[in-house]
Amino acid sequence: MSRNPSCTIYIGNLDEKVTERVLYDILIEAGRIVDLYLPQDKDSGHHKGFAFAEYETEEIANYALRLFSGVVYLCNKLVKFGMSGQDRSSQRKPTPNRNLHSTF
DSSP, X not given: OOSOGGGEEEEEOOOTTOOHHHHHHHHTTTSOEEEEEOOBOTXXXXXXXXXXXXXXXHHHHHHXXXXXXXXXXXXXXXXXXXXXTOOHHHHSOOOOOOOSSOOO
C-alpha cells in the first residue's frame, strides 16, 4: 500500500455503506491520489471502517487534512482524518493539570 507515509492520510469512522468510489470522488478534490486503500474484513468482505489515501505530494496530503477535517459527513457520520503513521496520542491536545486538592 503506502509507499510514502508523509503523503498518506488516514480516513476513519466510515460507515459500511461508503464505497471506494464515493470516497475517491471526495478525496480527489484536494489533489491527485496515488493510492486509495480500504482494508477488507476477510469474513464479511466489507471494509473495516477506515482507509488510507496516498497523495502525490506531502503538501497535497496536508492540504487534504485542512480541507476535510471536521467538515465531511457520510451517512450521517463525521469522517475522521489524520496523518498516517502518526501516534494518535500525539494528535490529542494536552489536558490541563487540574489539581482539585491543593496542599498550599
